Amino acid sequence: MTDDPTTLKIGLPKGSLQDPTVDLFRRAGYVIEVSSRNYYPRIDDPALSCVMFRSQEMSRYVEDGVIDLGICGHDWVVENGSDVHEVCELKYSRATTRPAQWVLAVPEESEVSTPEQLAGGIVATELTGTVRRYFEEKGIELRKIEFSWGATEVKARLIDAIVDITETGSSLVANKLRVIDTILTSTTRLIANQQTWADPAKRARIEDLALLLQGAIAARGRVGLKLNVPREKLEAVLGLLPAAKSPTVNELADPAWVAIEIIVERRTERELVPRLHRAGATDVFSYPLQSVI
Incomplete structure (x- = not known):
């Protein structure tokens, strides 16, 4: 890392979010080179x-x-x-764009159905401080909150309950666990040091970075569509397009034709394109998007 005071030092997550983060920066226009033996990745931005x-x-x-x-x-x-400034939410992860949830879970066969029934019991979790505050706020006294070093689902049948993180719920189902409450909902955030955020010049640069990262996330799941349409069929084609935003309509050299360009959700592309073709559109092609701002 550089000691240049004008350089912004950014921490990137190591572990399950590492590869998705590097890919996110790539789509935002940055190239990050990560070495398996080096904790200081190279980025193609001297700032x-x-x-x-x-x-x-x-x-x-x-x-x-x-x-x-x-x-x-x-x-x-x-x-x-931590006393930090949460700059923005970055809805991306290794599994899904849905928020992760820390849930209180018990085995399917357990008679426990409410947190209150865990009084005097043992709960295992990696999120010990948050779980402690959760039970204290409810006035429930546990015998112990055990720190879990991983494979928390396996411990549910050895103690009374677990608090673990889930995105899809598939691991809970596989381990035959039942959720009795959600303790915390979480998404990935870009966070800044309070003093750094108070510096106008550095704050502007952080806001620029946040804009580019959010633009890369917004582009995921969308495609651009270009198509040519006979002017006489323009109204019919426009009627098929999503109404949220007006498409771009350009004149062509042949006054009898126009070109249309629009951004649509990827999941609607497969249904929309055949309908556009039947309505008279030609030369329809789609292209991936790097960023939508």
């Missing part, structure tokens, strides 16, 4: 320097000013009680 941290510890280093900004889950900001 940025990178270091890898686990998401669990990212907010602490941002709060302390070791780095200016970082990417981590909101859950770890809450767990660490």
Whole structure:
């Protein structure tokens, strides 16, 4: 990492979010080179320097000013009680764009159906501080909150309950666990050190970066469509297009034809294109998007 005070030091998450984060930056226009033996990735922007941290510890280093900004889950900001500025939400992950949830779960065969029934019991979790506050706020006294080093689902039948993170719920189903409450909902965030955020010049650069990252996320799941349409069939074709935003309509050299360009959701493309073709559109082609801002 550089010691240049004008360089923004950014923490990138190591672990399951590492590859999706590198890909997100690529789609936002940055090239990051990560070595398996080096915690300091190279980025093709001299105004940025990178270091890898686990998401669990990212907010602490941002709060302390070791780095200016970082990417981590909101859950770890809450767990660490970190005083940082949450710049924006970045809805991406390794599995789904849906928020992750920390859930209180018991085996399917358990007689427990409410958190209150766990009084005097043992709960295992990686999120010990948040879970402790959850039970304290409910006035439920546990015998112990056990820190879990992983494979938390396996421990549900050895103790009374677990609190674990889930995105799809598939692991809970596979381990025959039943959710009795949701403790925390979390998405990935871009966070900044409070002093860094208070600096107008650095804040502007962080906002620019946030804009590009959010634009790359917005482009995921969308495609651009271009098509030519006889002017006499323009109204019919326009009637098939999504009504949320007006498409771009350009004149062609032949006054009897126009060109249309629009951005649509990828999942609607397969239904829309055949309908456009039947309505008279020709030369229809789609292209991937890097960013939508």
